[in-house]
Amino acid sequence: MSSRDITRISVAKRGVRFTRGLACVALCLILFSLHASAAHILYIGQSGGHNDTRGQVSVAAAFYGLQVDDVKWQHGRTASLAARYLNEPSLVAVVIEAEVLPALSSYQSIALLRRRPGLPLLIAGINDGTAPALLKYWSSGSISACLRSPLAHAPGHYKIAVGNVTQQLSGALLPLERQQVFYLDLSGNAQTIIQASFADSGLPVLARAASHNVFFATEQPNIDIPVTPDPYRQQKVFAALASPLIFLHYAAGERAWHSPGAYANFTFDDAWLREPYGYVSFPALLEQAQQHGFHVTIAFIPWNFDRSQPDVAALFRKHPDRLSICIHGNNHVHQEFGPFSTHPFEKQTRDIDQALARMEKFKQLTKVSYDPVMIFPHSVSPAATFSVLQRDNYLATVNSLNVPSDASTPPGLDFALRTATLQFSSFPSLRRYSAETDISPSQLAIDAFLGNPMLFYAHESFFASGIGAFNRTADFVNQLQPSTQWRSLGDIVQHLYLERLRDDGNIDIRALSGSIRLRNDQTRNATFFIEKREDSSGPLTVTVDGKPFPFLKTGTQLTLQLPIAAGAARLVEIRYQNSNNIAAIDISRSSLETNAIRLLSDFRDNVVSNTGSGRWFIRSYSEHGSDWNVAFALLLFIAILLLGAYIYLVRRKSHAGSTLPCRCHDASGHQFALQLPPKRLHR
Known part of the structure; x- marks a missing residue:
């Protein structure tokens, strides 16, 4: 190696150290400005x-x-x-x-x-x-x-x-x-x-x-x-x-930290785009949403990716302000994302990947867009699965509980009083309320006061009393907070951040999502100082309106400064690199067991739930599934015993009736009876 090469390497190393030094100084300035602005x-x-x-x-x-x-x-x-x-x-x-x-x-x-x-x-x-x-x-x-x-x-x-x-x-x-x-x-x-x-x-x-x-x-x-x-x-x-x-x-x-607006959503779980789906007529539900000012998201099971009826799909394309789609599991089999002991991590990873591939095919077939927001079937997944959602660039997960099934509840006021948390893999996890149960008005009042998005969900049996079953809840929310904006889950996640005004008129932003839409509503240009918790150690990029944008990441903190003109809006996205080839993923329905479960579920929602006794059974099975399974097993065992007893009796009777009497005489002339099979008799 020549002295000139050594000199070049030395200069390069000093340049790297100088660049790192500048980055550290810049980071310190950003962190100082965030702290000093409080x-x-x-x-x-x-x-x-x-x-x-x-x-x-x-x-x-x-x-x-x-x-x-x-x-x-x-x-x-x-x-x-x-x-x-x-x-x-x-x-x-x-x-x-x-x-x-x-x-x-x-x-x-x-x-x-x-x-x-x-x-x-x-x-x-x-x-x-x-x-x-x-x-x-x-x-x-x-x-x-x-x-x-x-x-x-x-x-x-x-x-x-x-x-x-x-x-x-x-x-x-x-x-x-x-x-x-x-x-x-x-x-x-x-x-x-x-x-x-x-x-x-x-x-x-x-x-x-x-x-x-x-x-x-x-x-x-x-x-x-x-x-x-x-x-x-x-x-x-x-x-x-x-x-x-x-x-x-x-x-x-x-x-003080506050939300950029008041947001709400109503999600209808399990349905696919057919008319009607159980008690729900989509045109009638759309009419209720328009009259009472709410938005309906269908938690769509990707297994149904190619079953949509054209007229229903057209309804979603025409009314994106009132109707939207998100992802509900993959096959929606029982505990699809349950404990790893019964549902291995590798299988859950494949299901998450396949769900995206199927939804892309759904989008291609119907021309209906969807939000990459995951609603887990039955219950929330273990914590490690959250990192897979983040790697695949899902926006968030929304469930009745926002704590993974194998994780401890975080202490602190932020978790207790906010709808969303980044405590698990720095991936947005949001809670939602069942509209099928009584929701305390005070719970919703606290949400409105703190600017929490109010998220509700129900299943098709909720509409057994009428297509307007959700109207009272929507009316209460709109009366409680008249400025409430009913949006899709994807839109709500993109407004999932806290903001506060600084002394100098600029804005601090605490992002609770990897994709946020910022708007400068002031009459002057302003700089937005953005911070987000970021636990991922893998490669990532930040884009603003689709173009790469510089950022700093130290430890678990990601920061950037973004100037926004008065009245302008910008889309900030964190993208995680992965090696997935969505187009190459098999989306076929090859499992006979899964296919049977899905078809039986359709039968449940579209036939069984049409009667009062059927709805009672569905509710009872949802609440006491294990007891019903034991009962079914016992009934099956009894049925097998009865069937076995019946077969035994039939065969015994058949054997008794298959011999014919034959009158014979012995050598001394005495008569006696002999039972012979018919074949032997005819011989």
Whole structure:
């Protein structure tokens, strides 16, 4: 090797190191800008360490992406520190522990209020030890004291007041997991925000002073809520933190993490494009969707890829705003994506690949597009299967539970209160509600308040009462949140992100999907600072409107900066490289067992479900399938025994009737009878 070659290699290595250095610097700048852009809240509390109030405010602030500036009270220094924070434009609220109020002089409190007029202020952790005179002073006489309620012996609930602070939560009832509360004695025209109700009593626990932006929250000791994948656990979790969650939502507004819009979807499982499908006439269902303003997605089983009727397919092509298709398993056999012990990972991988290949053929035959969103049959898959969905560039998976069958439920507020999670292979997993059961209005109110997409599903038997069976649910959602946009699952996943406004007018984005549509609704150009959790170690690319775009990935964090002109929209996609050749995958229906199951399922949905007894059997089998299987096995065993007994008796009777008597005489002339077979007799 020549000295010139060595020099070139040395220069190249220095160039690589320099490029890596620039990348690290750029990453640090992006991460710093994301952190520095967060809005702040000022928390003034006692210096005696952690307490429940401080912890609850901190958890709620983190949920909204707000940074807490925790100032411990020190005589002579706190006022000057608070004054410095109050000058910061990123400050959106102040929280003061009730225990600190005696240490604040009248002069200091007036200075706090006047420095930022209108800045929301929460006095938190009020209990029966808080001096009534201080409550009267800070509330301008509208709150006179804090009292302890009698011990309740019957379950209670929180009732949320109607108003601009509570928005979609107005009138909601939330579970009260306590038998005793501290409550405010309102002596003036203070506005109750939350009240605890036991029997006929209404006890204010969060209130707003009249004509002031000062809020008062009573002390709420922490309670232990078990961590489970049950989506309805959301109500208990929200109720336990309702005061700081509602206050900070109001105080921070667009500076807090929030969804870009309100979205909803209704999915009809198992159907294929034939008219009718069980109780469902597609033209009639479309008419209901148009009249009541909802969108219907068919969870389509890929096994049916070439069975669509042309007239029904034409209906979907003509009305993509109301009708759409997503993927429902592959063959939809029982527990198709169940435990690996009975459904090996390799088989699940082949099914996921084949499902895509079949849906591409469906698209080719019908000219109807589909969303690569997977709804697993019967139950959600194990966690490792999520990585296969991601590798194949599925958009998301949507199921009644958003936790894989073999995974533990993640702790934390983000999982408990959001519809979607990236906790498993950084792949979007969303929860949905069965429209065939009663859904708590308060559950939907929390979703609307937090901007969660509301996803519903049902099967064809749901429409036994009439084609308008879903109308009441759709009407409730549209009344709860009039701006709700009913879209396809694919469209909803592409709007699955959180955004917050920065001090400089730019936008922070926390992507919850690998494919997002961003729109700059401001009247000025803006830069979007995008971050996404990304666990994949395999090769990937980022495109914007189909063209490669630079990004940085360090550890499990992917970031990029995207300028968007005023009023413009951009599509950002993360694509994962794989070696799949969809066109080469066998899509034939070669399994006799699978074919029999699918045809029997069609018979169930289109024939058996047409009677009341048939629908009862379908519901009972869905709920108690194992018991029915045992019963069927027992009946089959009894039937085999009876058949065997019948065959035995028939043969015995046949044998008895197959001989004929013959009169014979012996040598001495005595007569005797001899039974001979007919053939021998005729010989």
